[in-house]
Protein backbone atom coordinates (compact mmCIF):
# COMPACT_ATOMS: atom_id res chain seq x y z
CA UNK A 287 0.00 0.00 0.00
CA UNK A 288 1.39 3.44 -0.90
CA UNK A 289 1.65 6.18 1.80
CA UNK A 290 -1.01 8.07 -0.15
CA UNK A 291 -3.51 5.17 0.23
CA UNK A 292 -2.67 4.56 3.88
CA UNK A 293 -3.21 8.25 4.69
CA UNK A 294 -6.55 8.22 2.93
CA UNK A 295 -7.67 4.97 4.55
CA UNK A 296 -6.80 6.27 8.03
CA UNK A 297 -8.19 9.75 7.59
CA UNK A 298 -11.90 9.49 8.46
CA UNK A 299 -14.51 6.97 9.49
CA UNK A 300 -16.42 6.33 6.22
CA UNK A 301 -19.74 5.75 8.03
CA UNK A 302 -19.51 9.00 9.97
CA UNK A 303 -18.43 10.78 6.78
CA UNK A 304 -21.40 9.42 4.80
CA UNK A 305 -23.80 10.62 7.50
CA UNK A 306 -22.29 14.11 7.53
CA UNK A 307 -22.16 14.40 3.75
CA UNK A 308 -25.79 13.27 3.41
CA UNK A 309 -26.83 15.71 6.11
CA UNK A 310 -25.02 18.60 4.41
CA UNK A 311 -26.36 17.91 0.90
CA UNK A 312 -29.89 17.19 2.11
CA UNK A 313 -29.85 20.82 3.31
CA UNK A 314 -28.35 21.99 0.01
CA UNK A 315 -31.30 20.35 -1.81
CA UNK A 316 -34.03 21.55 0.54
CA UNK A 317 -32.68 24.92 1.70
CA UNK A 318 -30.56 26.46 -1.04
CA UNK A 319 -31.27 29.95 0.34
CA UNK A 320 -29.21 29.26 3.51
CA UNK A 321 -25.61 30.53 3.62
CA UNK A 322 -23.10 27.64 3.51
CA UNK A 323 -19.31 27.81 3.69
CA UNK A 324 -19.29 27.48 -0.10
CA UNK A 325 -21.04 29.48 -2.80
CA UNK A 326 -24.01 28.04 -4.63
CA UNK A 327 -26.42 28.85 -7.39
CA UNK A 328 -26.52 30.78 -10.62
CA UNK A 329 -24.01 33.46 -9.66
CA UNK A 330 -21.46 30.76 -8.85
CA UNK A 331 -22.21 28.86 -12.07
CA UNK A 332 -21.76 31.97 -14.21
CA UNK A 333 -18.56 32.95 -12.40
CA UNK A 334 -17.14 29.48 -13.13
CA UNK A 335 -17.91 29.85 -16.86
CA UNK A 336 -21.35 28.31 -17.45
CA UNK A 337 -22.89 30.23 -20.38
CA UNK A 338 -25.93 32.19 -19.29
CA UNK A 339 -27.97 31.21 -22.37
CA UNK A 340 -27.53 27.49 -21.65
CA UNK A 341 -28.40 27.98 -17.97
CA UNK A 342 -31.69 29.54 -19.12
CA UNK A 343 -32.66 26.10 -20.51
CA UNK A 344 -32.29 24.38 -17.11
CA UNK A 345 -34.85 24.20 -14.24
CA UNK A 346 -34.23 27.19 -11.94
CA UNK A 347 -34.41 25.11 -8.75
CA UNK A 348 -31.61 22.82 -9.97
CA UNK A 349 -29.39 25.86 -10.50
CA UNK A 350 -30.24 27.22 -7.02
CA UNK A 351 -28.81 24.03 -5.43
CA UNK A 352 -25.78 23.86 -7.73
CA UNK A 353 -22.72 23.27 -5.53
CA UNK A 354 -20.07 22.46 -8.13
CA UNK A 355 -16.53 23.82 -8.16
CA UNK A 356 -15.73 24.32 -11.84
CA UNK A 357 -16.88 24.38 -15.46
CA UNK A 358 -15.64 21.41 -17.48
CA UNK A 359 -18.08 21.20 -20.40
CA UNK A 360 -15.48 22.93 -22.62
CA UNK A 361 -13.27 19.84 -22.06
CA UNK A 362 -16.20 17.40 -22.31
CA UNK A 363 -17.15 18.40 -25.84
CA UNK A 364 -20.37 16.37 -25.66
CA UNK A 365 -21.86 15.13 -28.94
CA UNK A 366 -25.47 14.42 -29.86
CA UNK A 367 -26.42 10.84 -28.97
CA UNK A 368 -23.71 10.28 -26.34
CA UNK A 369 -24.36 8.43 -23.09
CA UNK A 370 -23.16 10.30 -19.99
CA UNK A 371 -22.95 9.39 -16.30
CA UNK A 372 -22.75 12.12 -13.63
CA UNK A 373 -21.07 10.91 -10.41
CA UNK A 374 -22.69 12.78 -7.50
CA UNK A 375 -25.35 14.55 -9.56
CA UNK A 376 -26.83 16.53 -6.65
CA UNK A 377 -29.95 18.47 -7.64
CA UNK A 378 -29.13 17.81 -11.26
CA UNK A 379 -27.84 21.03 -12.84
CA UNK A 380 -25.01 19.33 -14.75
CA UNK A 381 -27.31 16.43 -15.72
CA UNK A 382 -29.76 18.88 -17.34
CA UNK A 383 -26.88 20.82 -18.91
CA UNK A 384 -25.46 17.61 -20.40
CA UNK A 385 -28.94 16.41 -21.49
CA UNK A 386 -29.40 19.54 -23.61
CA UNK A 387 -26.04 18.89 -25.27
CA UNK A 388 -26.49 15.16 -26.05
CA UNK A 389 -30.08 15.78 -27.18
CA UNK A 390 -33.03 13.36 -27.21
CA UNK A 391 -30.98 10.61 -28.89
CA UNK A 392 -28.50 10.64 -25.99
CA UNK A 393 -28.88 9.67 -22.35
CA UNK A 394 -27.66 11.10 -19.05
CA UNK A 395 -27.57 9.00 -15.88
CA UNK A 396 -27.30 10.88 -12.57
CA UNK A 397 -25.98 8.95 -9.56
CA UNK A 398 -26.24 10.26 -6.00
CA UNK A 399 -26.48 8.70 -2.54
CA UNK A 400 -28.50 11.52 -0.92
CA UNK A 401 -32.23 10.83 -1.17
CA UNK A 402 -33.33 14.49 -1.06
CA UNK A 403 -30.96 15.51 -3.88
CA UNK A 404 -32.09 12.59 -5.99
CA UNK A 405 -35.81 13.21 -5.40
CA UNK A 406 -35.41 16.87 -6.27
CA UNK A 407 -33.61 16.14 -9.55
CA UNK A 408 -36.13 13.44 -10.54
CA UNK A 409 -39.06 15.80 -9.97
CA UNK A 410 -37.41 18.70 -11.81
CA UNK A 411 -36.55 16.47 -14.77
CA UNK A 412 -40.13 15.16 -15.00
CA UNK A 413 -41.71 18.59 -14.63
CA UNK A 414 -39.45 20.03 -17.33
CA UNK A 415 -40.24 17.15 -19.69
CA UNK A 416 -36.70 15.78 -20.09
CA UNK A 417 -36.95 12.27 -21.55
CA UNK A 418 -33.28 11.34 -21.86
CA UNK A 419 -32.59 11.23 -18.11
CA UNK A 420 -32.22 8.44 -15.59
CA UNK A 421 -31.48 9.03 -11.90
CA UNK A 422 -30.17 6.18 -9.74
CA UNK A 423 -29.52 6.12 -6.04
CA UNK A 424 -26.04 4.76 -5.48
CA UNK A 425 -22.43 5.27 -4.55
CA UNK A 426 -19.69 6.62 -6.75
CA UNK A 427 -17.46 3.87 -5.30
CA UNK A 428 -19.88 1.26 -6.70
CA UNK A 429 -21.47 2.84 -9.75
CA UNK A 430 -24.82 1.18 -10.62
CA UNK A 431 -24.01 0.95 -14.35
CA UNK A 432 -22.75 -2.00 -16.44
CA UNK A 433 -19.17 -2.03 -17.73
CA UNK A 434 -17.85 -0.53 -20.99
CA UNK A 435 -21.05 1.25 -22.06
CA UNK A 436 -20.57 4.95 -21.26
CA UNK A 437 -19.13 7.65 -23.56
CA UNK A 438 -18.46 10.28 -20.91
CA UNK A 439 -18.27 10.22 -17.10
CA UNK A 440 -18.68 13.68 -15.56
CA UNK A 441 -18.42 14.80 -11.91
CA UNK A 442 -18.42 18.18 -10.20
CA UNK A 443 -17.12 18.79 -6.69
CA UNK A 444 -17.80 15.26 -5.48
CA UNK A 445 -14.77 12.95 -5.60
CA UNK A 446 -12.96 14.95 -2.88
CA UNK A 447 -15.77 13.79 -0.57
CA UNK A 448 -14.99 10.10 -1.10
CA UNK A 449 -12.87 8.19 1.41
CA UNK A 450 -11.90 5.76 -1.39
CA UNK A 451 -10.93 7.84 -4.42
CA UNK A 452 -8.91 4.98 -5.91
CA UNK A 453 -12.10 2.93 -6.17
CA UNK A 454 -14.04 5.86 -7.66
CA UNK A 455 -11.55 6.25 -10.52
CA UNK A 456 -11.50 2.47 -11.09
CA UNK A 457 -15.29 2.56 -11.32
CA UNK A 458 -15.18 5.48 -13.77
CA UNK A 459 -12.73 3.51 -15.94
CA UNK A 460 -14.85 0.34 -15.68
CA UNK A 461 -18.06 1.92 -16.96
CA UNK A 462 -16.36 3.88 -19.78
CA UNK A 463 -16.05 2.48 -23.30
CA UNK A 464 -12.52 2.38 -24.68
CA UNK A 465 -11.74 5.95 -25.80
CA UNK A 466 -14.46 7.31 -23.48
CA UNK A 467 -13.75 10.45 -21.45
CA UNK A 468 -13.68 11.21 -17.73
CA UNK A 469 -14.26 14.95 -17.32
CA UNK A 470 -14.47 16.53 -13.90
CA UNK A 471 -13.98 19.49 -11.63
CA UNK A 472 -12.80 18.87 -8.09
CA UNK A 473 -10.93 20.25 -5.09
CA UNK A 474 -7.27 19.26 -4.71
CA UNK A 475 -4.27 20.62 -2.82
CA UNK A 476 -0.70 21.65 -3.58
CA UNK A 477 0.59 20.34 -0.22
CA UNK A 478 -0.56 17.22 1.60
CA UNK A 479 -3.07 18.17 4.30
CA UNK A 480 -2.06 17.57 7.95
CA UNK A 481 -4.08 15.08 10.01
CA UNK A 482 -5.71 17.97 11.94
CA UNK A 483 -7.57 18.77 8.71
CA UNK A 484 -7.81 15.42 6.92
CA UNK A 485 -9.07 13.61 10.05
CA UNK A 486 -11.79 16.16 10.66
CA UNK A 487 -15.02 14.74 9.21
CA UNK A 488 -16.74 18.15 9.35
CA UNK A 489 -14.03 19.71 7.20
CA UNK A 490 -14.17 16.65 4.95
CA UNK A 491 -17.93 17.08 4.42
CA UNK A 492 -17.17 20.73 3.65
CA UNK A 493 -15.08 19.74 0.58
CA UNK A 494 -11.78 20.63 2.32
CA UNK A 495 -10.59 17.73 4.50
CA UNK A 496 -10.78 15.14 1.73
CA UNK A 497 -8.92 17.16 -0.87
CA UNK A 498 -6.01 15.09 -2.17
CA UNK A 499 -2.59 16.32 -3.21
CA UNK A 500 -2.92 17.09 -6.91
CA UNK A 501 -0.12 14.84 -8.18
CA UNK A 502 -1.41 11.89 -6.10
CA UNK A 503 -4.91 12.57 -7.47
CA UNK A 504 -3.68 12.52 -11.07
CA UNK A 505 -1.66 9.37 -10.37
CA UNK A 506 -4.80 7.56 -9.18
CA UNK A 507 -6.59 8.50 -12.41
CA UNK A 508 -3.75 7.19 -14.56
CA UNK A 509 -3.40 4.02 -12.47
CA UNK A 510 -7.08 3.33 -13.19
CA UNK A 511 -6.25 3.14 -16.92
CA UNK A 512 -7.08 6.70 -17.99
CA UNK A 513 -4.70 9.10 -19.74
CA UNK A 514 -4.96 12.73 -18.64
CA UNK A 515 -5.17 15.03 -21.67
CA UNK A 516 -6.18 18.42 -20.25
CA UNK A 517 -5.95 20.16 -16.87
CA UNK A 518 -6.85 23.73 -15.84
CA UNK A 519 -7.38 25.68 -12.61
CA UNK A 520 -10.82 27.12 -11.88
CA UNK A 521 -11.73 30.53 -10.44
CA UNK A 522 -13.26 28.98 -7.30
CA UNK A 523 -12.99 30.33 -3.74
CA UNK A 524 -14.35 29.17 -0.40
CA UNK A 525 -16.41 31.68 1.59
CA UNK A 526 -15.60 31.18 5.29
CA UNK A 527 -12.40 32.69 6.67
CA UNK A 528 -11.35 29.30 8.14
CA UNK A 529 -11.63 27.66 4.75
CA UNK A 530 -9.88 30.58 3.08
CA UNK A 531 -7.00 30.29 5.59
CA UNK A 532 -6.56 26.56 4.96
CA UNK A 533 -6.92 27.16 1.28
CA UNK A 534 -4.05 29.65 1.28
CA UNK A 535 -1.82 27.62 3.58
CA UNK A 536 -2.09 24.30 1.73
CA UNK A 537 -2.89 25.52 -1.76
CA UNK A 538 -6.40 24.10 -1.76
CA UNK A 539 -7.82 24.81 -5.20
CA UNK A 540 -10.30 23.69 -7.82
CA UNK A 541 -9.17 22.05 -11.04
CA UNK A 542 -10.94 20.63 -14.09
CA UNK A 543 -9.46 17.81 -16.10
CA UNK A 544 -10.21 15.49 -18.98
CA UNK A 545 -8.82 11.95 -19.24
CA UNK A 546 -9.39 9.25 -21.86
CA UNK A 547 -9.78 5.51 -21.26
CA UNK A 548 -6.92 3.72 -22.96
CA UNK A 549 -6.86 0.10 -24.11
Ligand SMILES: C[S@@+](CC[C@H](N)C(=O)[O-])C[C@H]1O[C@@H](n2cnc3c(N)ncnc32)[C@H](O)[C@@H]1O
Nearest residue numbers: 311352353354374375376398399400425426442
Ligand atom coordinates in the same frame (compact mmCIF):
# COMPACT_ATOMS: atom_id res chain seq x y z
C1 LIG B 1 -20.73 19.22 -3.62
S1 LIG B 1 -22.21 18.36 -4.05
C2 LIG B 1 -22.13 18.49 -5.81
C3 LIG B 1 -23.41 18.13 -6.49
C4 LIG B 1 -23.45 18.40 -7.98
N1 LIG B 1 -22.40 17.70 -8.69
C5 LIG B 1 -23.36 19.88 -8.26
O1 LIG B 1 -22.44 20.27 -8.99
O2 LIG B 1 -24.21 20.61 -7.76
C6 LIG B 1 -21.79 16.67 -3.73
C7 LIG B 1 -22.85 15.65 -4.06
O3 LIG B 1 -22.23 14.37 -4.12
C8 LIG B 1 -22.99 13.41 -3.42
N2 LIG B 1 -22.05 12.41 -2.90
C9 LIG B 1 -21.01 12.63 -2.08
N3 LIG B 1 -20.33 11.49 -1.86
C10 LIG B 1 -20.97 10.51 -2.56
C11 LIG B 1 -20.75 9.12 -2.73
N4 LIG B 1 -19.72 8.52 -2.14
N5 LIG B 1 -21.59 8.43 -3.53
C12 LIG B 1 -22.64 9.07 -4.13
N6 LIG B 1 -22.91 10.38 -4.01
C13 LIG B 1 -22.07 11.11 -3.23
C14 LIG B 1 -23.71 14.21 -2.35
O4 LIG B 1 -24.89 13.56 -1.94
C15 LIG B 1 -23.98 15.53 -3.05
O5 LIG B 1 -25.21 15.53 -3.70
